[in-house]
Amino acid sequence: MNRLCKVLIVDDEFLVRQGIKHHMNWESEGFQIVGEASNGEEALEQVRLLKPDIVITDIVMPIMDGEAFVRTLKASQPQIEVIVLSSFSEFEYVRSTLQHGAADYILKPKLDTNELLQVLQRTAGKIPELQYEPSHEGWKLGQFMEKMISGFALEDENDMAMVRDTFPHDCFRLLVCGTQSISDKDEMEKRLRSYLADVECAMVPAESELPIFLLNVDPAKDDWMVGRIKQMALENEAGITGPSWVLSDSFNSFNQMGDVYRNHLIKLMEYRFYYEDRSILVYSELPPLHTAGYQFNVNMFLQHVKRNRTEAARDYLREHALTLGRDYIADVFEIKSFLGNLIFNVTITLADMDVQSSALEESKYTYFKNVDGAASLGEVMNVLDQFMLEVQECTAGDGGKRSDPNMKMLLEYMHEHYDQPLGLAEVAKHFHFNPSYLSSYFSSHKKEGFNEYLNKIRIEKAEELLRSDDVTISEISSMVGYSDHSYFCKVFKKFTGLSPSRYRRKFWA
Incomplete structure (x- = not known):
């Protein structure tokens, strides 16, 4: 494959990272610094x-050091090569990283441009996919294409002459094929060349899970x-x-x-979300666009749920899905x-209805995850349909149970006042309970204790706020009832497995 070798820099010292990034014109040497940590x-x-x-x-870093990082990385992605930076005193750690699969190391005190480039070239030579050949014209062509899709133009006449020699015709198209593995991508390139015998074909070095090809053909x-x-x-x-x-x-x-x-092309790739059953989307052949003529009535939908008309709610969702499918430019x-x-x-509506279902309470996070990871509108609607079937079972009495009125008032109070300094003593005083009795009473009706349930309410609200980009994380911690920001971060990670900042980055990614 003719593309730049992608490099990630990991060092806790900002100046070291910047120094490596700006050491030289990496792209001219066949490398691209794609990020840092x-x-x-x-x-x-x-x-x-x-x-x-x-x-x-680097080796010595906070949170997770280089030794643990290399061990974890190579265990899950052994194809990624690792170069270790170290000082003289850290060589025992270097030895450990080499034992776990690191390709090479460089001593920081001796770090210079030529040595770093030589080590990178040696390491890139171990990666079969790259076939690292800086002097190869195919490699240079890959670099030209990468510059074009990044927004740059080719101005050098020698470069343009190489492009004209490779692509002699005046008709170009970009093609995305639906295969993800490296071996399949290479096989797809061979098949394209065989299938399109009179067409010039080159794989584009773009940041895409699917292979993108530049095609050049006689206009006729x-x-x-x-x-x-x-x-x-x-x-x-394709599409099946x-x-x-x-x-x-x-x-x-x-x-x-570019x-x-x-x-x-990027828009077309997004439109596939609405057209999962089509084998191919061509920009000029997109169907007529019908923007949504109405807004989804959330209140009406929830009223169906409250009145145990779950089938009507499901039908309304399906009708909305058909409308969304015709508005394929929707984000x-x-x-x-x-x-x-x-x-x-x-x-939340089920909780207001005093319907409890431990199964639904646990599975809702799976539904959130499946919606987020769905590749098509049809897949999303299947997730929603399954969710509504489970809701139907709960409201019909098969999967849920009714709690007593006192517990309902207690839960309503917690949902309404979660953003305030709320503790067992304050709630007990409000309801004229003994704190010890309230603790036992709560545990007998819920699978978690009072504090854990309160934290769950707060974290769920925090997740909702993090999914918008309007409020800072420190403001969110206060808005959901935490006066200590670091404690909020600790509780959030306990419930979700991610820090608030990583949760937001992952959601917006």
Whole structure:
């Protein structure tokens, strides 16, 4: 594959990270600094998001040190190569990282441009996917394409001459094929070249899980090429066993590639969310757009739930899904957020109805996760439909049970005053209970204790606030009843497994 080698820098010292980033023009040497992290825990998240080829990491760092980071990384992603930075006194740790799969190390006191470049080149040479050849014209072409999709233009006449030699025709298209594994991507490139014998074809080094190809053909054969691609998508069962393929409209210059990629191709890839059953989406062949003519009536939907008309609520959801499918430019993130909040509102409504279901209480987080991870509108609606079936069982009495009136008032009070300094003593005083009795009474009706239940209410509200980007995390901790910000972060991580900042980053990603 002809693309830049992606590098992630991990060091708790900001100046060290900046020094490495600005050591030289990395792209001219075949490398791209894709990101940085200040500790091992943060680096693991960056690895997941950025998928680097090589990681340069320090040893001594807070939260998770380099030794633990390398051990964890190589256990889950052994294909990623690691270069360790260390001082003379840390060599025992270096030895440990080498035993766990690190490729090489550099002593910090001797760090200089030439040594770092040599170590990176040696390490990149171990990665079969890269086939690192800085002098190779194919590699340079990959670099040109990467610059184009990043918004840069080619101005050097020698560079343009190389492009014209490689792509001699005046008709270009960008194609996205629905395969994700590295071996499948390489196989797909071979099949494309075989299937489109008269077409120049090159894989684009873009940040995409699916392979993107630049196609160049004689304008007189463009219709023939489009027909062949549609046939190939059908044969690969695109939209049935895998993601739909995407094909841009034609453009007549290599220099237009970046605009077409950013303004057309990325949008088409998002539109696949609404057209999961189509084998291929072509920009000029999109169906007529019908924007939503009405707003979803949340109050009416929840009234159906309150009156045990769950089937009517499900029908209303399905009707809304059909409307969303015709409004294919609607933001996917906003739709998922809305439907996730719908699940949250239904669970609150059930609590107001005095319906308790331990199974639904536990499974709602799975529903949130499945909505967030769904690849298509149909998949989201299947999750919602399953959720509403479970709600129907609860409201019919099969999965839920009614609590006594005192417990209902107690829970309502906690939901209404969670943002205030609320403790067992204050609530006991309000309801004229003995604190010890209230604690036992609460535990006998709920699977968790008073404090744990209160924390759960607060954290659920905090999650809702974090899913919007309008309020800072310190403000959120106060808004949900925590006077100590660090304690809020500790409780939040206990319930969700993530810090508030990582939760927000993951949601917005």
